[in-house]
Amino acid sequence: MKSASREYRIERYTLADLPAICSFQELLWQGGERGNRNYFAWKFHQNPYLDDRYVLLAWAEDRLIGMIGAFGAKWTVPDGRQVMLPCIADTVVAPDYRGSPVFLDMLDHLVAQLLTDGIPWLLDFGDQPAGPAMMLRGWRPIGPWSVAAHTRPAPIASAKWPGAVPRRGRRSGEVLATVDRPDPAKLAAVNALCPVTDRIAHIRDETFLRWRLANPLSRYWTIHAGPCGEFGYLLAHRTTTDSVEGPTPTTILDCEAVDDAVWTDLLDAALEVLPGREVLLWTRDLTQSRRDAALALGMEHRMPTGRITADMDLPNLLMRATGAPPTDLPLLDRDAWDLRSVCGRSWR
């Protein structure tokens, strides 16, 4: 409810706000002063597609009580155009302002600003519990969609990673090797060998991967296939602030290979050595043969039920048109998307 004691104003971020943000975002980022500062710089200053212009802050007098940001993401669309469609991230409202309109007001401000700037759509991949409220206000989903999950009886510690591989893949015979510091150029080279999609897909070139892998609050694990990693890779992610003992899954955000045998070998190795109690893999953009391979490796397929409350933990994409052109993009067609590399917590 609105009341005099809960009045606030929404303003665009300026550099002077950074100390307040780093302190406030401890609620979400949990990286400490230095980690949060580095994360902000990575997300809003080092992003190759967009700067900090869509970071909005809600203030109650001189106290920061809300933040929403939109970071840059660049997509190829079916006619070959490349379109920058920003994604919401880093939304936080002070606990004593829950039950106030601040979250939805920040969203409305953001959409209005995007319209002014000619940006046609705003995307949200978050698993934030506000999803249903956003849908009530006109946001449209193209999900949820299924995941494959691998649950261990006890979590695998991150410390077991070095030396777990190299070995030869049982199906392909290719050399598989873990890499502590993935080389974006090598990953991009594998992507360049994969068939070009005719759907809406995020650019997966070296520039994007270099930025994505520089996330200071994330840890990535990579397995390469081939003597020089030229036949495939698997990339998995955890945030650095989540303990491997905890419930947060390790997410495979990308797995590309020149054929199904290499792909399956990469996944097989990953399920053996990736840290954490649970490993997740989005299945919506896998071929049927790769879905079957994941199941054959012991992964459980978690399918949407159609019930909002039962599907809250499954991935989804909500979007809202701002009204700016172009309006002819088929974004609301769930089959129009290819969401490889756009996965889970690593995307926020």
Add this chain to the structure above:
Amino acid sequence: MNDPGLPPVTETAGRIAALISKHFDLIPDQIDGDFIAEEVIDSADFIELFLLLETEFGIEIRAEDLVLDNFRSCHAIAAFVRAKRSPTS
């Protein structure tokens, strides 16, 4: 139109008001009007509201049900619940 076997909307609305009031610790005045427009229920709490309604009334809430007019008020929710419980829904 009255479906046989279903309670009147007014009665269901009263039951919903009591549920919401108790679960979200709200006073009756707060849930009298359009509680979407007035932001009475926090954005993050709608999932709790849906769970409450599913449990209490044995319905399933799906993406296509998420339109504002179904959830603006206790009376609107009661009409929605009634429609979901109707044998023809």
